[in-house]
Amino acid sequence: MPPRNRRLTLRSLLALCTIILGAGTAWAVDAIAVEIVPVEERPLTFDIKLTGTIAAQDSIDLSFPAGGRITSILVQAGDSVRGGYALARSDDVQQQQALVQALAGVEAAQAAEQQAAQAAARTAELLERGVGTRAAADAAEQALAAARGQLESARTSLRQARRAVLDAVIRAPQAAVVTARWAEPGQVVGAAQPILRLAALTRLEAVFQVPDTPQLDGAADARISLVPLDRPGAELTARVTEIAPLVDPATGSVTVRAAVDGPFDASLLGAAVQGTLHMPAGTGIEVPWSALSASGPSPAVWRVAPDGTVALAPVEIERFATGRVVLRSGVSPGDSVVGEGSHLMFPGRRVVPGKGS
Structure with a gap:
């Protein structure tokens, strides 16, 4: 190669090296925007996944006080009803007959009481005139007392007969939703046999069947995050109110x-729901999963120095949580670590807050 061309080639290589070294120096010096996470000691929770159903906190089972044949059921499961609304009727022929007899019994007892009262008044008047006897007056008073007792008994029977007629109709005790129907018209049911179940419009509760574990001892009053399985976007919260003392x-x-x-x-x-029970688990240090890196075979995080440079800090992991990592050692409250963007770090690189910091 001619000397002139050789000199041009060397000059070109030197210029190219200068450009590359200049670019590398600028890359090493310029700070990069990353997520900087302050290290804090905070209350920790231990999450337990649960699956259950939503039910009414207050449910009411309705039945006929007396057995008989059902003539009609006016609601279906899922219907909303008002307080006092008629839900079902049973054959009340016998109750109506008993009511007629009770009415007749009251009328007869009233007539007997009036006659006894008149007789007692006459004997008392004769006694005052001196033409009657004390024995006759006392007998008339006893007959009046007996007639009044029979009248009160007849009135009690009338109230019972009216109650029996009313009991032939099941009515909603309050505003509610019908959640179950266990009988059909024409069916003969026994006394107090459940016919319908209502959910009172008070509060809902989530019911779970969970394995018996020691962690449940601290679950009283714990918070639960709920997601209905048929509504993935819906989120609910609940608080534990009851833990059964016995295992089924x-x-x-x-x-x-x-x-x-x-x-x-x-x-x-x-509705079926998936719940996450948040159990208190003391205090500790949590960092986002994106902060986790490695130093050889060991986990590590990039600690940010006061001058904005980073250094790799080995850490010991206590456990993993959803989107978070609980650290046992390696960093302390007051430190700062790199979260999102940690994969771009190398020792001594400068960082500035960005990307959600």
Whole structure:
């Protein structure tokens, strides 16, 4: 190669090296915007996944006080009813006959009481005139007392007969939603046999069947996040109100009930839900999962120095949580670590807050 061309080639290589070194120096010096997370000690929770259903906190089972044949059922499961609304009727022929007899009995007892009262008044007047006897007056008073007793007994029978006629109709005790129907018209049912179940429009609760674990001992009053399985976007919150003291021998599980926050939503009745029980787990240090890196075979995070440079800090992991990592050691409250953007770090690189910091 001619000397002139050789000199040009060397000059070109030197210029190119200068450009590359200049670019590398600028890359090393310029700060990069990343998520900087302050390290804080905060209350921790231990999450337990649950699956259950939504039910009414106050349910009412309705039945006829006396057995008989059902003549009509006026509602279906899912219907909303007002207080006093007629829900079902049974054959009341016998009750109506008993009511007629009770009315007749009251009329007869009233007539007998009036006659006894008149007789007692006459004997008392004769006694005052001196033409009657004390024995006759006393007998008339006893007859009047007996007649009044019979009248009161007849009135009691009348009230019972009227009550029996009313009991032949099942009415809603308050505003509610029908959640179950266990009988059909024409069916003969026994006394107190459940016919309908109502959900009172008070509050909803989530009911879970969970394995018996020691963690449940601290679940009283714990918070639960709920997501209905048929409404993935909907989120509810609840608070544990009851943990069954005994294990169900049939399933080996424990019933956990949690009152759902917010107004009553009848459309959620019977819905399957997935819950996350947030159990208190003391205090500790949490960092986002994006902050986790590695130093050889060990986990590490990028600690941010006061001058904005980063250094790799080995850490010990306590446990993993959803989107978070709980650290046992390696960083302390007051430190700052790199969250999102940690994969772009190298020792000594400068960072500035950005990307959600």
